[in-house]
Amino acid sequence: MTQPLPSLYIARHGETAWTITKQHTGLSDIPLTPRGEQNARALAGRLGGRTFSYVFTSPSMRARRTCELAGFGAAARVDPDLSEWHYGAYEGLTTQQIRKERPDWQLFRDGCPGGESVAEIGARADRVIARLRATDADVLGFSSGHFSRVIAARWCGMEPARGKSFYLDTAALSILGYENSTNDPVVRLWNDTRHVSA
Secondary structure (H helix, E strand, O other): OOOOOOOEEEEEOOOEHHHHHOEOOOOOOOOEOHHHHHHHHHHHHHHOOOOOOEEEEOOOHHHHHHHHHOOOHHHEEEOHHHOOOOOHHHOOOEHHHHHHHOOOOOHHHHOOOOOOOHHHHHHHHHHHHHHHHHHOOOEEEEEOHHHHHHHHHHHOOOOHHHHHHOOOOOOOEEEEEEOOOOOOEEEEEEEEOOOOOO
C-alpha cells in the first residue's frame, strides 16, 4: 500500500480591525477582534482529529493568537518567513488611499515602496515551500492573506504575481498538496470558511 502524499494546511489569521477596514497590515501588530477570536476557535473544530508533523506560525500577534485559539499553540514554531508582505510606505493604508496617488497601483505587480517587491516576497515563499516539501509530512501553517496567496501561486509553479488570483478570507482554511506524485502540486482546497461566523 502506498503512503499518502503530504499536505500543507494553511490557516489565515482571524479578523482584525484593519481587515475590516481593508488597511494593509504587514508589520503592524494588530490584535484579533472578538469575532476574529471566535473564528480562530472555530478552526479547532474544523481541524479536529487531524495530526500534523509540524506546525508553524508567523511571528505576528494575530497569527500566533489564531494558532493558539485553534489549539496548536503548544506545538507551533515561529517562522519569520511566514510574515505578511512588508508594505513599507503603504502600511496602514487602503488600496483606495494608495490609488489616489498611484491610480494604476497593483500590489501583486508593483510591490511597495520601502517594503518588499514581488520578487522578494516570491523568494521568501520559495524558501518556505522548500522547507515544507523537505518534511515529507502533513504540515499546518498560520499566516496572513497576501503572503498565503503568494505561497499558493508558487506551490503550483506560477509567478508570485499570480497570487492575486487566490482570494482569501480571514480565518479561512486552505490545503495545498499533490495529485499523483510530488511532481504534481495542486490546490486541494481553497478559502474554506464553513466554520466562520458571519
